[in-house]
Amino acid sequence: MPPVRLLPGLALLLSAGGALAFLHGCQDTPEPTDPALAVTVIQKTLTVTGSGSGDGVVTSSPVGINCTVTAGVAAATGCKAQFNKGTVVVLTAAPKSGHSFLRWFGYCSGSGTCTVPMTADRSVQARFLKGPFTVKISSGTPGLGNGVVKSQAGLSPALNCLITNGTPATTGCSARYPAYTSLTLTATPASGFAFAGWSAPCSGTGTCQYTVLQGKTIPASFAASGSSTAATQGEWQPAFATPVVAIHMHLLPTGKVILWGDQGDSQLWDPANPGAVFTPATKPYRIFCSGHSLLPDGRLFVAGGHITNDHGLAKGAIFDPSLGTWSTTATSMAQGRWYPTTTTLPDGEMLVVSGADENAAFVTIPEIWNGSGWRRLTGAALTLPYYPAMFLAPSGQVFYAGPTQSTQYLSVADDGKWTTVGNRIVASRDYGSAVMYAPGKILYAGGGDPPTQSAEVINLNDAAPAWRAIPSMAYARRQMLVTILADGKVLVTHGTSGAGFNDVTRPVYYAELWNPASESWTTMAPESVLRVYHSTALLLPDGRVLSSGSGEGAGITYANSQLSAQIFSPPYLFNPDGSLAARPTITSAPSTIAYGQTIDVQTPDAGSVTRGTLIRLSSVTHAFNQSQLIYPLTFTPDAPPSNTLHAPAPASGNLAPPGPYMLFLLNAAGVPSVAKMVTVGP
Numbered sequence: 206m207p208p209v210r211l212l213p214g215l216a217l218l219l220s221a222g223g224a225l226a227f228l229h230g231c232q233d234t235p236e237p238t239d240p241a242l243a244v245t246v247i248q249k250t251l252t253v254t255g256s257g258s259g260d261g262v263v264t265s266s267p268v269g270i271n272c273t274v275t276a277g278v279a280a281a282t283g284c285k286a287q288f289n290k291g292t293v294v295v296l297t298a299a300p301k302s303g304h305s306f307l308r309w310f311g312y313c314s315g316s317g318t319c320t321v322p323m324t325a326d327r328s329v330q331a332r333f334l335k336g337p338f339t340v341k342i343s344s345g346t347p348g349l350g351n352g353v354v355k356s357q358a359g360l361s362p363a364l365n366c367l368i369t370n371g372t373p374a375t376t377g378c379s380a381r382y383p384a385y386t387s388l389t390l391t392a393t394p395a396s397g398f399a400f401a402g403w404s405a406p407c408s409g410t411g412t413c414q415y416t417v418l419q420g421k422t423i424p425a426s427f428a429a430s431g432s433s434t435a436a437t438q439g440e441w442q443p444a445f446a447t448p449v450v451a452i453h454m455h456l457l458p459t460g461k462v463i464l465w466g467d468q469g470d471s472q473l474w475d476p477a478n479p480g481a482v483f484t485p486a487t488k489p490y491r492i493f494c495s496g497h498s499l500l501p502d503g504r505l506f507v508a509g510g511h512i513t514n515d516h517g518l519a520k521g522a523i524f525d526p527s528l529g530t531w532s533t534t535a536t537s538m539a540q541g542r543w544y545p546t547t548t549t550l551p552d553g554e555m556l557v558v559s560g561a562d563e564n565a566a567f568v569t570i571p572e573i574w575n576g577s578g579w580r581r582l583t584g585a586a587l588t589l590p591y592y593p594a595m596f597l598a599p600s601g602q603v604f605y606a607g608p609t610q611s612t613q614y615l616s617v618a619d620d621g622k623w624t625t626v627g628n629r630i631v632a633s634r635d636y637g638s639a640v641m642y643a644p645g646k647i648l649y650a651g652g653g654d655p656p657t658q659s660a661e662v663i664n665l666n667d668a669a670p671a672w673r674a675i676p677s678m679a680y681a682r683r684q685m686l687v688t689i690l691a692d693g694k695v696l697v698t699h700g701t702s703g704a705g706f707n708d709v710t711r712p713v714y715y716a717e718l719w720n721p722a723s724e725s726w727t728t729m730a731p732e733s734v735l736r737v738y739h740s741t742a743l744l745l746p747d748g749r750v751l752s753s754g755s756g757e758g759a760g761i762t763y764a765n766s767q768l769s770a771q772i773f774s775p776p777y778l779f780n781p782d783g784s785l786a787a788r789p790t791i792t793s794a795p796s797t798i799a800y801g802q803t804i805d806v807q808t809p810d811a812g813s814v815t816r817g818t819l820i821r822l823s824s825v826t827h828a829f830n831q832s833q834l835i836y837p838l839t840f841t842p843d844a845p846p847s848n849t850l851h852a853p854a855p856a857s858g859n860l861a862p863p864g865p866y867m868l869f870l871l872n873a874a875g876v877p878s879v880a881k882m883v884t885v886g887p
């Protein structure tokens with residue numbers, strides 16, 4: 206396990222789950238071994254606990270544990286036993302009739318037997334659930350597709366679920382079954398429609414075999430006949446090799462991507478020339494575990510770095526994309542920072558918060574880079590978790606969204622001041638991911654331990670902003686990324702559904718797409734590579750998403766890390782039949798956009814383009830993109846045959862802090878252009 210440590214004064218901000226944000230470093234520290242005493246038999250304790258609503262018994266081989274769980278609560282005796290150190294204990298869970306054994310938590314996962322090597326004190330939890338359970342059929346393509354889902358002949362009660370236009374009927378689509386009922390579901394499309402497939406717990410387009418262990422919703426997706434999965438679920442291109450682990454990844458105004466891990470150089474790659482080699486750029490210092498965002502002039506700003514786990518460097522660095530080289534800032538921060546967050550302010554200054562210093566003390570004082578030196582916000586001391594989710598709000602204040610529960614505004618005026626906004630609904634979203642998906646509107650999805658599939662939003666434009674629950678993702682996940690797409694929808698990639706810091710045995714391969722207008726989720730095609738802790742993803746200028754990284758920390762060696770990247774093409778790039786959609790094009794657009802002015806764009810598609818987006822270039826690490834944000838554009842065309850569109854630019858840096866953005870046009874079908882790089886500023 207990684208080292209565990211807590212500092213005084215944290216209790217205010219921390220829930221039990223939130224504390225985990227502090228406990229995990231970039232590398233794993235081996236467990237200390239017991240003193241080697243040849244004649245002493247060392248014993249280790251195995252503890253079994255229960256959870257859920259059901260009854261059952263957990264027994265061990267060799268004997269020792271005989272633990273009765275009633276309504277999820279383990280009995281006072283029989284649930285704890287000592288074994289000689291090194292004994293391999295196998296636990297078996299047997300549910301009472303009518304109840305189910307769902308799975309193990311703690312040292313084991315899964316639902317089979319639990320094998321525990323007693324090299325240390327161990328604890329496992331057995332989750333039993335009380336039947337019967339409700340199984341419900343839903344549509345994986347809301348608003349789209351007709352068909353019917355039926356259970357196997359002879360089953361009572363039967364499922365006979367008619368789905369029309371992506372909406373399941375009010376009867377026949379849900380039934381209650383005793384624990385361990387075996388369901389075989391068959392999906393038949395209506396005439397003119399095709400069955401696009403099941404989503405979890407099933408997959409593919411054959412029958413869905415499901416053993417009822419808990420209440421479950423099973424999505425079935427129907428689509429118009431002849432439609433392809435690319436049109437509804439997007440498409441992943443084959444993975445390709447990267448020379449280092451992309452733990453930190455950024456898009457530069459040159460259109461190139463820069464990425465780095467701990468080992469090796471930083472590396473440049475050009476998505477417009479995918480066959481081109483990676484070009485190394487020597488790091489200025491050990492910039493692993495730093496924070497970063499893009500400066501008003503398009504250079505990449507980096508604050509802090511790595512000494513050892515929980516010990517940060519006070520240095521700063523800048524990468525100049527036009528020169529292709531790094532330089533170190535002339536002055537350093539007052540304290541080192543390991544796992545800080547960097548936020549571009551309305552005037553182009555760079556705010557740095559959180560992180561641990563050279564002595565592994567949490568840095569409580571925010572610090573601001575003004576382009577030539579640093580100043581500290583001494584009136585705003587506050588201990589924040591590592592890599593906090595910080596967003597520039599329309600008020601010009603900076604909003605702290607998590608992962609701990611109490612969300613707050615930081616005013617950077619004078620010597621700084623925090624004010625409380627309100628608590629999130631879910632207490633800890635540790636290694637979940639947050640995004641400002643529209644000016645002042647923030648989505649926070651997943652995270653926590655065990656991870657949640659829930660999501661919530663807040664609108665900072667409201668008079669009294671409050672967090673509000675929205676529909677959940679299809680998959681619980683942590684160690685994930687949320688990425689704004691060219692059309693303003695939000696893509697979720699990566700993560701693990703397992704409990705603990707980084708359970709590589711339960712990866713979530715499926716991406717999910719969130720529609721801010723309907724607040725609904727659609728499951729996308731699965732990535733082929735496992736990406737969990739230390740993974741990254743960002744939007745490319747061509748509207749696709751680059752996904753990379755994972756590993757090189759939390760016990761995963763460099764050799765076992767993901768030295769690869771993969772690109773996702775969202776559904777908006779495809780026609781319903783799977784062919785590539787015709788994209789609007791930009792003939793010309795200004796290279797700089799000034800606050801409060803009008804943006805004039807030339808396009809041969811003026812007749813079909815009504816909207817566009819400005820999306821700030823990404824700077825990503827550790828489940829958070831510190832730079833991305835979106836400013837939606839509404840275009841008005843000149844009278845035909847003019848090819849000119851006009852849109853109001855952002856009014857101020859509060860809505861779009863200065864720096865490099867991608868300008869996308871969107872046609873009536875929602876297909877984006879390839880972006881033009883622009884600089885937004887005063």
Ligand SMILES: [Cu+2]
Pocket residue numbers: 230231494739758827
């Ligand atoms: Cu790390």
